Amino acid sequence: IAGGAGSVGQALTAFFIQKGHEVRVLDKEADRLRSMGPTHLELVKGRIEDPAVVKEAVKGVDVIIHLAWSFSDNPIELLESDLKGHILLLDEAVAAKVSHFIYTSTAVVYGKPVRIPITEEAPCLVEEARKPFYGVAKLMAEKVSLAYFKTKGLPVTIFRFWWSYGKEIGGRHLRDLIKLAQAGKPLMVPKGAGGSFLHIDDLTNAILLAIQKKEVFGEIFNLSTLFLTWEEVAQIILEVTHSSSPLEVIPAKEWKGPPFLADAWELSTGKAERLFAYRSVLSHLTARQRLKEAIAKCYEDIK
Numbered sequence: 001i002a003g004g005a006g007s008v009g010q011a012l013t014a015f016f017i018q019k020g021h022e023v024r025v026l027d028k029e030a031d032r033l034r035s036m037g038p039t040h041l042e043l044v045k046g047r048i049e050d051p052a053v054v055k056e057a058v059k060g061v062d063v064i065i066h067l068a069w070s071f072s073d074n075p076i077e078l079l080e081s082d083l084k085g086h087i088l089l090l091d092e093a094v095a096a097k098v099s100h101f102i103y104t105s106t107a108v109v110y111g112k113p114v115r116i117p118i119t120e121e122a123p124c125l126v127e128e129a130r131k132p133f134y135g136v137a138k139l140m141a142e143k144v145s146l147a148y149f150k151t152k153g154l155p156v157t158i159f160r161f162w163w164s165y166g167k168e169i170g171g172r173h174l175r176d177l178i179k180l181a182q183a184g185k186p187l188m189v190p191k192g193a194g195g196s197f198l199h200i201d202d203l204t205n206a207i208l209l210a211i212q213k214k215e216v217f218g219e220i221f222n223l224s225t226l227f228l229t230w231e232e233v234a235q236i237i238l239e240v241t242h243s244s245s246p247l248e249v250i251p252a253k254e255w256k257g258p259p260f261l262a263d264a265w266e267l268s269t270g271k272a273e274r275l276f277a278y279r280s281v282l283s284h285l286t287a288r289q290r291l292k293e294a295i296a297k298c299y300e301d302i303k
Helices: 005-019 032-037 051-058 074-094 131-153 172-182 200-212 229-241 270-276 283-303
Strands: 021-026 041-045 061-064 101-104 157-161 163-165 185-190 194-199 221-222 227-228 248-251
Touching: 005 021, 005 032, 005 200, 021 032, 021 051, 021 061, 032 041, 041 051, 051 061, 051 074, 061 074, 074 131, 101 131, 101 200, 131 157, 157 163, 157 200, 163 200, 163 283, 172 185, 172 283, 185 229, 194 200, 194 283, 200 270, 227 229, 227 283, 229 283, 270 283
Parallel strands: 021 041, 061 101, 101 157, 157 221, 163 194, 185 248
Antiparallel strands: 194 227
């Protein structure tokens, strides 16, 4: 698992260890996982753009799950770190003859929703993304992965999702809303806009369902657990913070806040359902409760 010490990576690492798999994690902050103990876990500390480190990390593995990314919007950093590391990982995967290379991408590659729900065939308007250089780099990483599938026979699968959460959830926009509620200030959200949240259990389940299945090689899939509007998210924040802040729902045409918040990022999972029987393992009610708990944890951290 490249990037196995991040918030998503730690959950995946723990899950596969519990299932009895031998897991090797490549991460510059791999020391974070030492508390998991030595059982079935090997740590490779280093940067993904270091050829020697990547070669050591890939040697002898069956499946690669690639999560590592800087989230930078600096094109130089994206080129010299993220994309270089991505290509090194692909090269070593080919050399090691791994049976499946799973790359976690992002809904940011769609740039701006054109039709709802968003299918994998939607145009990738990366120049209009909230982080355009990040979107361009992630899309290039996807294209390079698919080129390795076409030209070198590397079994590649790409997952796109919008906002992941587990026991914790990050995100500046979410923290900003929490801080406004904490201060008793109005929470303003655009009407009808929102997004598809992905619980870590569903990402893990998708990987388990898809792993080493020929039908998913060379394919891109959206993943989602539940769609919530910003109005629903704001209501959860008000519940968690016990805030008396007023909630103001602004008509889309009058919205003056961040453009990113004004769109409906509803991802279709129809393709994943057809090709590898993907379904959320959580009911809508449970998924919403887990999101509420993650937002509560974010609120505690802010406090």
